[in-house]
Amino acid sequence: MLTQTSDYALRALVYLAHDPEDGYHQTRDLAGALNVPANYLGKILQLLSHHRIVESQRGMHGGFRLAKLPEQIRLYDVLQALDSVPTDPECPIIAGGRQLELCGLHRRFASMTRTYVAFLKDTCLGDLLCEHPVPASCPGPGQLALTGTDGEVYPCPKQMPLVQLAVLSV
Amino acid sequence: MLTQTSDYALRALVYLAHDPEDGYHQTRDLAGALNVPANYLGKILQLLSHHRIVESQRGMHGGFRLAKLPEQIRLYDVLQALDSVPTDPECPIIAGGRQLELCGLHRRFASMTRTYVAFLKDTCLGDLLCEHPVPASCPGPGQLALTGTDGEVYPCPKQMPLVQLAVLSV
DNA sequence: CTCAAATAGGACATTATTATGTTTTTATTC
DNA sequence: GAATAAAAACATAATAATGTCCTATTTGAG
Numbered sequence: 001m002l003t004q005t006s007d008y009a010l011r012a013l014v015y016l017a018h019d020p021e022d023g024y025h026q027t028r029d030l031a032g033a034l035n036v037p038a039n040y041l042g043k044i045l046q047l048l049s050h051h052r053i054v055e056s057q058r059g060m061h062g063g064f065r066l067a068k069l070p071e072q073i074r075l076y077d078v079l080q081a082l083d084s085v086p087t088d089p090e091c092p093i094i095a096g097g098r099q100l101e102l103c104g105l106h107r108r109f110a111s112m113t114r115t116y117v118a119f120l121k122d123t124c125l126g127d128l129l130c131e132h133p134v135p136a137s138c139p140g141p142g143q144l145a146l147t148g149t150d151g152e153v154y155p156c157p158k159q160m161p162l163v164q165l166a167v168l169s170v
Numbered sequence: 171m172l173t174q175t176s177d178y179a180l181r182a183l184v185y186l187a188h189d190p191e192d193g194y195h196q197t198r199d200l201a202g203a204l205n206v207p208a209n210y211l212g213k214i215l216q217l218l219s220h221h222r223i224v225e226s227q228r229g230m231h232g233g234f235r236l237a238k239l240p241e242q243i244r245l246y247d248v249l250q251a252l253d254s255v256p257t258d259p260e261c262p263i264i265a266g267g268r269q270l271e272l273c274g275l276h277r278r279f280a281s282m283t284r285t286y287v288a289f290l291k292d293t294c295l296g297d298l299l300c301e302h303p304v305p306a307s308c309p310g311p312g313q314l315a316l317t318g319t320d321g322e323v324y325p326c327p328k329q330m331p332l333v334q335l336a337v338l339s340v
Numbered sequence: 341c342t343c344a345a346a347t348a349g350g351a352c353a354t355t356a357t358t359a360t361g362t363t364t365t366t367a368t369t370c
Numbered sequence: 371g372a373a374t375a376a377a378a379a380c381a382t383a384a385t386a387a388t389g390t391c392c393t394a395t396t397t398g399a400g
Contacts, residue, residue: 005358040359058368059369059370061368
C-alpha cells in the first residue's frame with residue numbers, strides 16, 4: 001500500500017509529532033529509533049523541508065522538527081510531497097474505437113483509489129498520536145507510549161477511529 | 171494501487187474472460203486491444219500459464235485462453251501469481267525495547283491492507299464481465315459492450331456491486 | 341509426408357525507477 | 371576556530387518494466 005519511502009517519511013513525522021517540546025531531532029537519532037537507513041532518511045527529510053512540512057536547523061543541536069502543528073499536516077500533504085498519491089487509473093479497453101467510461105475492473109480500482117485519497121486528505125498526523133504501542137511499563141490512560149532513545153515519554157491527547165475498507169453496493 | 175504488471179495481467183484476463191467461445195487469443199491481438207507492450211504481455215501470460223490461470227497453445231491459431239471459468243479465477247490468485255499481494259505492514263516503532271503492537275499509523279494501513287486483500291479474495295473475473303464501456307452503437311441491456319478487433323460483441327450476464335473504501339470506527 | 345509459416349517459450353540485454361551509500365560543502369553553535 | 375549537523379552532488383544497487391533473439395511446437399499448404 002505504502003511505498004518504502006512514504007512509510008519512512010510517515011514514521012519520522014509521527015515520531016516528530018510526538019515531541020511536545022517541538023525540539024530539533026537529528027537524522028541519526030530518528031533513523032535509529034525508526035529502523036530506517038540514516039542517509040536515506042536524511043534525503044527524505046530534506047525533501048519534506050522543501051515542501052515546508054518539516055524545518056531544519058544546521059550545526060550543533062540542529063536537526064528537524066515539524067514546520068506546522070500535527071493537526072495541520074495531512075497524510076495527503078506528505079505523500080504528495082513524495083509523489084506517492086495514486087492517480088485514478090485509466091481504462092484502456094476501447095469500445096467502438098473510443099473510450100467512453102471505465103470498465104468494471106478499473107471502476108472498482110478507481111473507486112478504491114478515490115476513497116483512499118479521501119482518507120489521506122481526512123487524516124492528519126495529529127490523528128495518529130495516541131495509538132502507539134503500549135509497553136508493560138507504560139503510563140496510564142491519557143499518556144503516550146512512545147519512548148525516545150533516552151527514555152522520555154510523551155503524553156497522549158485523544159483516541160481516533162481507524163480506517164477500514166468495506167465492500168459496499170454502488 | 172495496482173502495479174503496472176498486475177494491471178496488464180488483469181486487463182488481458184478480463185478480455186479473455188469475455189470470449190464466450192473460449193478460443194485462443196494471440197499476444198499481439200491482446201496487446202493491441204489493451205494497449206500493452208506486446209513482448210512484456212507475452213512474458214506475463216507465460217507466468218500466468220505456469221500458475222494455471224491461463225493455458226497456451228503454440229503454432230498457427232495458437233495463443234492464450236483462460237484455464238478455468240471466469241467465476242473460478244479470483245483477483246487474489248492473479249496478483250498472487252505476480253507476487254503483488256500486499257503484506258501486512260510491520261511497525262518498527264519500538265517502545266521499551268520491544269515491539270508490542272502496531273502504532274496508530276500502521277494500524278490504519280494494516281486495516282486497509284487486510285480489507286483490500288479480502289476484496290481480492292472475494293472478487294473473480296466473472297464479477298467484472300458486464301461493466302465494460304458501452305458505445306453508442308451498443309446492444310441493449312443483457313449484452314456486453316466489449317468489441318474485439320474484428321468487431322464481434324460478447325453477451326453480458328449480470329451486474330455486480332462495486333467496491334468502495336469507507337471510513338469506519340473500530 | 342514434408343516443409344514453411346505462425347506462434348508461444350525461454351534466455352538474455354536494456355532502460356527507468358526506487359532505494360540506498362559516500363563525499364564534500366555550508367551553516368551553526370560552543 | 372573547532373566540532374557538529376544538514377545541504378547538495380554524486381555514485382551504486384536492486385527492482386520493475388521493457389526489448390531482442392533464438393528455440394520449440396503446431397498447423398496448414400503443397
